[in-house]
Amino acid sequence: MRIKNHPILSFDTEETIEFSYNGKKLRGVEGDTIASALHASGIKKLSESIHLKRPRGFYCAIGNCASCNMVVDGVPNVRTCITPLKPGMVVNNQVGKGKVYEE
Amino acid sequence: MIEKDGVAPLEMVMKEFPDDKEVLINPKAIIECYKEIPCNPCETSCPFDAIHVGEDINARPKIDFDKCTGCGICVYNCPGLAISVRQLQGDKAILKIPYEFVPRPEKGSLVNVVNRNGDVITEGSVKRVQEGKNQKQTCLLHVEIHRDFIYDAITIEVPRGS
Amino acid sequence: MKNKEAVIIGAGPAGLKAAKQLLEAGAHVTIIDRNKKLGGQLVKQTHKFFGSEKQYASFRGIDILEILVQGLKPFEDRLEILNETSVVGLYKDKVVACVKHDNFFKIKAKSIIMATGASEKHLPFENNDLPGIYAAGAVQTLMNEYGVKPGDKVLMVGSGNIGLIVSYQLLQAGVDVVALVEAAPQISGYLVHASKIKRLGVDILMQTSIKRAIGKDQVEQVEIWELDEVWQGIPGTERVLGVDTVCISVGLAPLTELLMQIGADVEYIRELGGNVPRIDFRYETSIKGVYACGDVVGIEEASSAMVEGAMAGIHAAHDLGYTVEDESRKLKVLQEELKFLRSGPHAAKVRAGYTKLEVKT
Numbered sequence A: 001m002r003i004k005n006h007p008i009l010s011f012d013t014e015e016t017i018e019f020s021y022n023g024k025k026l027r028g029v030e031g032d033t034i035a036s037a038l039h040a041s042g043i044k045k046l047s048e049s050i051h052l053k054r055p056r057g058f059y060c061a062i063g064n065c066a067s068c069n070m071v072v073d074g075v076p077n078v079r080t081c082i083t084p085l086k087p088g089m090v091v092n093n094q095v096g097k098g099k100v101y102e103e
Numbered sequence B: 001m002i003e004k005d006g007v008a009p010l011e012m013v014m015k016e017f018p019d020d021k022e023v024l025i026n027p028k029a030i031i032e033c034y035k036e037i038p039c040n041p042c043e044t045s046c047p048f049d050a051i052h053v054g055e056d057i058n059a060r061p062k063i064d065f066d067k068c069t070g071c072g073i074c075v076y077n078c079p080g081l082a083i084s085v086r087q088l089q090g091d092k093a094i095l096k097i098p099y100e101f102v103p104r105p106e107k108g109s110l111v112n113v114v115n116r117n118g119d120v121i122t123e124g125s126v127k128r129v130q131e132g133k134n135q136k137q138t139c140l141l142h143v144e145i146h147r148d149f150i151y152d153a154i155t156i157e158v159p160r161g162s
Numbered sequence C: 001m002k003n004k005e006a007v008i009i010g011a012g013p014a015g016l017k018a019a020k021q022l023l024e025a026g027a028h029v030t031i032i033d034r035n036k037k038l039g040g041q042l043v044k045q046t047h048k049f050f051g052s053e054k055q056y057a058s059f060r061g062i063d064i065l066e067i068l069v070q071g072l073k074p075f076e077d078r079l080e081i082l083n084e085t086s087v088v089g090l091y092k093d094k095v096v097a098c099v100k101h102d103n104f105f106k107i108k109a110k111s112i113i114m115a116t117g118a119s120e121k122h123l124p125f126e127n128n129d130l131p132g133i134y135a136a137g138a139v140q141t142l143m144n145e146y147g148v149k150p151g152d153k154v155l156m157v158g159s160g161n162i163g164l165i166v167s168y169q170l171l172q173a174g175v176d177v178v179a180l181v182e183a184a185p186q187i188s189g190y191l192v193h194a195s196k197i198k199r200l201g202v203d204i205l206m207q208t209s210i211k212r213a214i215g216k217d218q219v220e221q222v223e224i225w226e227l228d229e230v231w232q233g234i235p236g237t238e239r240v241l242g243v244d245t246v247c248i249s250v251g252l253a254p255l256t257e258l259l260m261q262i263g264a265d266v267e268y269i270r271e272l273g274g275n276v277p278r279i280d281f282r283y284e285t286s287i288k289g290v291y292a293c294g295d296v297v298g299i300e301e302a303s304s305a306m307v308e309g310a311m312a313g314i315h316a317a318h319d320l321g322y323t324v325e326d327e328s329r330k331l332k333v334l335q336e337e338l339k340f341l342r343s344g345p346h347a348a349k350v351r352a353g354y355t356k357l358e359v360k361t
């Protein structure tokens, strides 16, 4: 779901940065955040809420709301909407306060 | 009603045209800016001093058809995409409209022309695709249609969700 | 703790204009912003702006941003930019607590200019936390900064300028906007923006709102319904739309938390978007040497934010002891500009708000 042609802007669409998400290999582009790379691959659910286990995606995209928190390289509560994607990152869905989500 | 759906009724639109249709033998800018907003690039961009907003930039723009040459400069400078240039040529009408989508239609291609409600009303043929640095990425499309649609036509159909 | 002269929090149009005035007067300036790119809201605005030449009307937001940043270039030796830095605390002795990439540090300022802008409001409805429901600004960030489509089919909620403009930007990105709903009986943004999307086939529905979102792990459908005069849903008018994205654009609230923390007088003024600082006509808050400008003192436009920023910058420079060339004439011209920007029917709310706040405009 990357924008290929845009009347005003131009984007890098070459997916060269490899990372893993819940064990799957995915790719993102230079300049992506973790959340934008996941979204570009069609993944919108990033975590589950603490009490009711409701699915959560990002909401504000500027690091304000914590709804995009994920476990990144073993560290929980990473705001993936503002964290730049790096090669080899291990990204997992987060359940509640910081457990890794199991399918 | 325009306040509810953004569609100007035809009576409202007609008031923005010259009273005498013969004036449109030459291309003229038709301004559809119906509500006062703090804005005046139409006035400041016109090299022929044909549009007047005045000191209070909230006033609605007024056009002097005698001065307007139909050059189209105000069309791509208007942030509201509220201006088009219209001309009658025999049984045809030529429109110059602002266009900010890709891909651009090709010169010579046939396009669907829509009314203010977004309904396709006729087919048009693209006479020119005018681009220029000073247009700041707003392309000026020259589209030829049947003269019957000179009031109704507003832009061309854009493929949805491509 | 490092000592700084003028510290500007927020690098949107207000902050950048304030910086320019301070630098021109000779001050040392530190600009702090949590984003990587300077420009605030302008970073995401691909459309041509309203206003007059003085506020760069007819330039796209992203190009105005370039102009503002270029304007600071001649003063680089007196300008420090702390980007990707969040201000997390503000204390009475003008100590600013910051976090950059997990590093916490404090700086002490002689004067502070608050230009933090605003945050987006959310809307209560069933399942409003499902993935696929985003604030309009988030949709813009995703699509205009990262080049990623938020989805394929969108329901836009809210007919203010932001809802109308983001709908247009979605269409430009190749995303279908199925409908735009608005609770009020009339379009609240500029009609020219509404006409732009209507002619491209977007359904614009007044007195209509979202009742609930439907979907298991993400939005698959939404139910909308009509509202009566007192904004209550009318049973029996429900309709289901097939969309995968809901974009919420129901208003902004000034980001005033830091000003409250420092103890500045703040007042709730509905017309200005929420809690706003009490400022005097010099844009100084109730705390000496702390100024505020732009959306944080009342939700308006980039055009007015730039004018306010320039005025706050001039006053701050003056109070720091610098001579601002042609000060009184400059201020008079800016005051005039602001008066005209605020004199139209769309600015009625803002005028009412400032009357309540008893600020001379």
Ligand SMILES: Cc1cc2nc3c(=O)[nH]c(=O)nc-3n(C[C@H](O)[C@H](O)[C@H](O)COP(=O)(O)OP(=O)(O)OC[C@H]3O[C@@H](n4cnc5c(N)ncnc54)[C@H](O)[C@@H]3O)c2cc1C
Pocket: C009, C010, C011, C012, C013, C014, C015, C032, C033, C034, C035, C039, C040, C041, C042, C045, C048, C049, C050, C051, C085, C086, C087, C088, C115, C116, C117, C118, C137, C161, C162, C163, C165, C166, C255, C293, C294, C295, C296, C300, C301, C302, C303, C304, C305
């Ligand atoms: C879709 C859309 C379209 C618009 N169209 C127009 C238009 O056509 N014409 C027009 O004039 N206006 C328009 N506007 C409005 C305009 O963008 C805003 O009014 C303007 O940007 C406000 O400027 P500002 O400098 O006050 O705040 P902002 O631009 O919001 O900048 C505030 C900055 O402060 C930073 N910040 C906030 N808190 C902190 C903190 N704690 N630590 C560090 N940094 C912080 C933010 O990251 C941000 O960069 C539009 C807005 C939107 C959303």
Ligand code: SF4
Pocket: B028, B029, B045, B046, B047, B048, B049, B050, B051, B063, B067, B068, B069, B070, B071, B072, B073, B074, B075, B085
């Ligand atoms: S078409 Fe040209 S001459 Fe006519 S009003 Fe516009 S800019 Fe002026």
Ligand code: SF4
Pocket: B031, B032, B033, B039, B040, B041, B042, B043, B061, B077, B078, B079, B080, B081, B082, B083, C192
């Ligand atoms: S430039 Fe366009 S939107 Fe602005 S006042 Fe002129 S016609 Fe209206």
Ligand code: FES
Pocket: A057, A058, A059, A060, A061, A062, A063, A064, A065, A066, A067, A068, A069, A079, A080, A081, A082
């Ligand atoms: S989406 Fe709000 S913090 Fe990431």
